[in-house]
Amino acid sequence: MDKYIIEGGYPIKGMLTLSGNKNAALPCIAATTLADEPVILRNIPAIEDVLVMFDVLRNLGASVEEIDAHSWRIDPRSISRYEVPEELARKVRASILFAGPLTARFGKAVLPPPGGDTIGRRRIDTHILALQELGARIAIEATLNFSAVKLVGAPVFLDEASVTGTENAIMAAVLAEGTTTLTNAACEPHVQDLCAMLIQMGAEIEGVGSNRLVIHGKKSLHGVEFAISSDYMELGSFIGLAAVTGGDLRIEGVRTEDLPPLKVGFSKLGVTWDLKGNVLRPNTAAALRVVPDIGGQIPKIDDAPWPGFPADLTSIMTVVATQAEGVALIHEKMFESRMFFVDKLISMGARIVLCDPHRAVVYGPSKLVGNVMVSPDVRAGMAMVIAALCAEGTSTIHNVYQIERGYENLSARLSAVGAHIRKEQED
Structure with missing residues (x-):
């Protein structure tokens, strides 16, 4: 078994090419x-x-x-x-x-x-x-x-x-x-x-x-x-990574037809991007800010079958919401245990109220600090990686087998764009 050692606080800069879906x-x-x-x-x-x-x-x-x-x-x-x-x-x-x-x-x-x-x-x-x-x-x-x-x-x-x-x-x-x-x-x-x-x-x-x-x-x-077409789950993950770490990330291999559902979710947290051809560049100059619903109501980011917002990205959105000014409700309707990973984010300093197995209210922004975590599944594991990369200090993530089931050569690819991440064998 392997683990990731991650030192947070470094901006991500460079080009990431999407893997196959x-x-x-x-x-x-x-x-x-x-x-x-x-x-x-x-x-x-x-x-x-x-x-x-x-x-x-x-x-x-x-x-x-x-x-x-x-x-x-x-x-x-x-x-x-x-x-x-x-x-x-x-x-x-x-x-x-x-x-x-x-x-x-x-x-x-x-x-x-x-x-x-x-x-x-x-x-x-x-x-x-x-x-x-x-x-x-x-x-x-x-x-x-x-x-x-x-x-x-x-x-x-x-x-x-x-x-x-x-x-x-x-x-x-x-x-x-x-x-x-x-x-x-x-x-x-x-x-x-x-x-x-x-x-x-x-x-x-x-x-x-x-x-x-x-x-x-x-x-x-x-x-x-x-x-095989490119992986829009990787795309959403890398957009979230850029949003919380700053820097200047470009993502290559994007299909325009995959973007509308992602835009619906990310825009509620103030995340925008520019697209030229098949290269997407998240806008990271401005601070993240939750965009209230009409009437000043707390916005809800919820998943649904396509073309709704993808369930696999709700974990990523939870991390992004911890770094956005304001309050957002994450509602994962499809799997009753996916949100349980938020206790790890709370231990890092996130202000999150887990209402029930499907809903979490996130108050941001929160200063995250490094911690020791265990990846329970592919997407929660990637969310932990993103949280660790924007946190202050060093994090250790165990059971990265679960993450690498869904993300190709992740530590090397992230290292190439400025992330301080290394993969080590467990003792």
């Missing part, structure tokens, strides 16, 4: 099992979750070859097993994404309950109900056992706009017989990436980018060379 890479890796030819994936982030997903593919029998640091060639034609090992499933929640494609292509899939972040209950009912609607049989024992002689298209109303549930349903439907209509589907950029890849493989999907998808099943899908 982690949340797009994981379903696209699972989708390679649908092809009857090799697939090449590009702009894949070099992170732990990706490596675990490739290990799952190898265990299933697929050939996985690294072309370069961010490009991989997967040949699924040698797949001969359909069970995801428990030790790999425990490491990454995205292992559940193999249920749809394996069942669609091979008629069976066996998966242990998925692991991943500890941010509260994360139900898998949507996955199961959607695949059942398409004709799959599911036996729930110590493992989840999916089977189907044939999947048949059907109208499917998802009981919640689950991202991975939508992705599993899409991957099952593209090889189902007939037409599937998915309603209340998630439409995040990573879902759109998956759809774009499948369409290039020969799938027929209508309504991409909306919450209603019409999928006309095909008998087979061919290989493809596909590049």
Whole structure:
């Protein structure tokens, strides 16, 4: 296990280039099992979750070859097993994404309950109900056992706009017989990436980018060379980093279509930016100030399915709010344990009232001081890194494995733009 040692108070200056979208890479890796030819994936982030997903593919029998640091060639034609090992499933929640494609292509899939972040209950009912609607049989024992002689298209109303549930349903439907209509589907950029890849493989999907998808099943899908889009979660994280540390940070690889939801949230804390081409430059000259709602009311930053403000950035926004003059309410509606990390910010000097598992009132600005922390999940861990970089003194963050599951080569990249951060092995 490794830890970060961070000395705060140094401005961030220079260029950071966005990695590929982690949340797009994981379903696209699972989708390679649908092809009857090799697939090449590009702009894949070099992170732990990706490596675990490739290990799952190898265990299933697929050939996985690294072309370069961010490009991989997967040949699924040698797949001969359909069970995801428990030790790999425990490491990454995205292992559940193999249920749809394996069942669609091979008629069976066996998966242990998925692991991943500890941010509260994360139900898998949507996955199961959607695949059942398409004709799959599911036996729930110590493992989840999916089977189907044939999947048949059907109208499917998802009981919640689950991202991975939508992705599993899409991957099952593209090889189902007939037409599937998915309603209340998630439409995040990573879902759109998956759809774009499948369409290039020969799938027929209508309504991409909306919450209603019409999928006309095909008998087979061919290989493809596909590049993952940039990670807007990294973008939001780096905007938050620049906002609280000052300096002159530029962020390269930005897609304009990802910005409107981020602007809604960040603007409430007085964070603005300039955009030239695909390079975004946060404005850090002026002090952060909470912008009250009309009538002088305390503003609320809350998350919602796309195109709402991303749930994964609420942890980052909580840190930014500690450095903004005024009062803001952070309302994380989707996961009941994600806000529990604020006790670490409070121990650093933040003035935060945790109202309940979903809501925190933040009073700023607060002078933060270094502390010893343990990362509970990817996004809270990144929020701790940002807090440590704007704090006075030295912080130690343990369990950085959790952070590096979602952020590629983080300590080296931040060091290159002026952060005083180093990675050390635990004693």
